[in-house]
């Protein structure tokens with residue numbers, strides 16, 4: 001059984017489930033409209049909101065950084081982490097964008113993915129094929145075979161047995177870890193609160209068990225207020241077909257207690273340090289781009305993938321990893337440039353179903369059309385990439 005069968009099974013499971021969630025909780029689509037307005041406000045005034053978020057993070061005792069590109073982000077993180085450490089990773093797409101796991105391993109750390117899909121990819125060396133379910137291309141049969149071959153644990157081709165084997169293997173890694181690194185679903189500019197949703201419980205362990213928590217996220221994840229951040233996690237999880245999410249994690253600075261004479265001291269049971277790295281890597285340039293700015297509204301729900309005939313036909317390998325699918329073509333242009341995004345954009349058939357499915361109503365077909373036009377111009381210019389990376 002191959003990749004196409006795995007994706008077919010995932011689409012068949014996810015699409016009806018998401019439809020019934022949106023029917024049952026109609027307020028979610030109203031929240032999505034309000035969230036779009038709030039995110040547009042941030043993208044139009046990105047410098048102001050980045051500055052405000054950094055100040056809010058520092059006010060709650062977190063350390064905040066703005067990284068211009070992947071190299072700067074890796075350097076900030078290696079400065080915090082050093083070498084010879086145990087690091088657990090919650091699923092972070094921005095981490096994959098900058099090759100974080102490979103980098104931290106190369107400088108002498110023991111690094112473990114703790115999200116089940118990411119963990120399976122770490123064991124196989126495969127690339128992610130979906131933004132919410134990165135091992136979407138893997139059948140249960142292959143996942144069981146990987147667990148047996150790489151971990152020496154005999155499991156049946158059964159999702160529950162596979163999850164339990166990963167749980168047993170990863171359990172002590174959480175408690176041995178010196179650092180926990182996660183992404184973020186939203187960062188509230190008014191308070192510096194970071195929100196993360198999940199169902200596995202691995203992010204909860206990763207954010208609380210190690211003594212230091214590092215958040216690595218893109219600047220487009222900033223929303224004006226904590227109210228909007230809450231809104232984002234509800235909308236994202238519903239459109240991802242996982243509603244209500246099992247866990248919503250809110251991190252607002254290091255752990256502390258004021259139980260003795262109301263004197264606040266830190267740490268308590270959780271981390272003593274929280275570091276938040278806000279990554280630009282093409283985002284602020286895209287925010288000023290008349291075509292690409294709208295792609296920054298993406299909340300990574302993964303719904304456009306399931307409704308796209310091209311993504312399904314290409315077995316999830318459409319786009320530059322980790323940015324695959326319709327959103328991935330847009331994000332390949334933002335992060336890696338038109339010359340990388342162009343060949344992927346050329347495969348789009350403009351079915352238009354992605355725009356219909358998208359909670360942010362991003363005009364994905366029009367953006368992909370614009371990427372095609374820029375790519376054709378670029379190629380007409382002999383592929384001189386300096387001329388047009390917009």
Ligand code: SF4
Pocket residue numbers: 297298299300301302303304305326327354357358359360361362364
């Ligand atoms: S483009 Fe829209 S549908 Fe696709 S992942 Fe982003 S928010 Fe979800």
